Amino acid sequence: MSDVFLPKDQRVSRELVLEQQQAPLNLKDLFGNENPVELEIGIGKGLFITRSGVNHPDTNWIGIEIRRKYLNMARERVEKRPLGNVRLICGEALGFLEEYLPDNSLSVIHVYYPDPWPKKRHHKRRLFGEAFMAQVHRVLKPGGHLLIATDHLGYWEHIQEVLQAQTYLDPAERLPEDPDGATGLTNFAIKYQAEGRQSYRTGYRKPEA
Template identity: 35%
Template sequence: MDARSNMTDTHTTDDDATTGPESADAPLHRRGIKSYVIRAGRTTQAQTRGLMDVWPRLGLNVADGRQDLDALFGRRAPRVVEIGFGMGNSLVEQAETHPDSDFIGIEVHAPGVGKLLDEADKRGLTNLRIYREDALAVLEQCLPEGSIDTLQLFFPDPWTKKKHHKRRIVQPAFVELVRSRLAPGGRFHLATDWEAYAEWMAEVLDAAPGFANTADAATAPYVPRPAFRPLTKFELRGEKLGHGVWDLIYRHDTAPHEAP
């Protein structure tokens, strides 16, 4: 995913001191504050085809309400949800490479949704569904508790300026919502090319109840880039510019822990 393809580029250094995440009891939704900015843009003929012709078959809406995922896909299989898939290249590749899993993508950027739908149709994929909605609304209103095996959040906007940190999607309330939707043993996989945001993610997840970091002691809190996460165009461009990338994978851990 390249989540920032539907967001403004905020890679700046002015006013970049890190402030802490919100408290765990902060409201999940702050009216008027979003973790994304929708860019204006024209759609290509292929993207329009995806939005018009393929959407009725693969598209989902929050108004559809709570989903029975077994009925939706016609089977019981591992379920992967990706938030902010950008132009969809990585998600399509995953769905094609792993036909025994089912995938749900969430994205607000119309050209990206159209491109993914067009490509999924051309490849004949049946294990993929798409929301063009706010991810928080989808998680809260559409996906049942304990229904997700993996939730992916790759390269969300880091909102680097201190005054914008409240816009970061990774906050304690969001993480608790993710935990409630993960099945026991399910994984929350995050990736970012902004080190300060990686540290923020680790701080939030390490403090969150019900999560265990899967990293080895030698690399903790980060894991080497897993082979199953396809390289995005955004990431390849960053590599050429010498940007680092930090992956974090946390497991929904319901096992009791001994007191220190």
């Protein structure tokens, strides 16, 4: 699908304000269809979700980003295109999963270059842990995927430990894929590739019921 840009007066907000929503979300009502729904956690400036929304119009995309500054940059990218299949949330990912997502509701969860919190005293802030994996398992549909990329070796090793300790998901053949029309997976991936830094990618899958 080619990239189309809207004149300013035709742009609409794609931000989903959680405080104005009933929990859990009704995803069919939210998007007006029953297409598969994929979630990207920590969208940053929104390159991946924008390209994915353009390339896959028959998939619904939700992006969550905790920092308002980046969410606004992602909104600008999304809203200048006719992307009725994308919604963006300013909020914290684990709380969003716990409160707003129904059981068995997502086809894919993308987590690309999550903050590594390298200092030991900050490790408790890391997204990957038991509580996160339990939520991933609950909200993924049977056969759904968790796709992960990071450049940070220490966090990669931690993620491997978390994945190996859990019994909910199995290693999958599917890995994160660079969207067509982008020169890399995400903004961070492009930056790290240019610097010659290595990235690690993996994929896990919820077994069929």
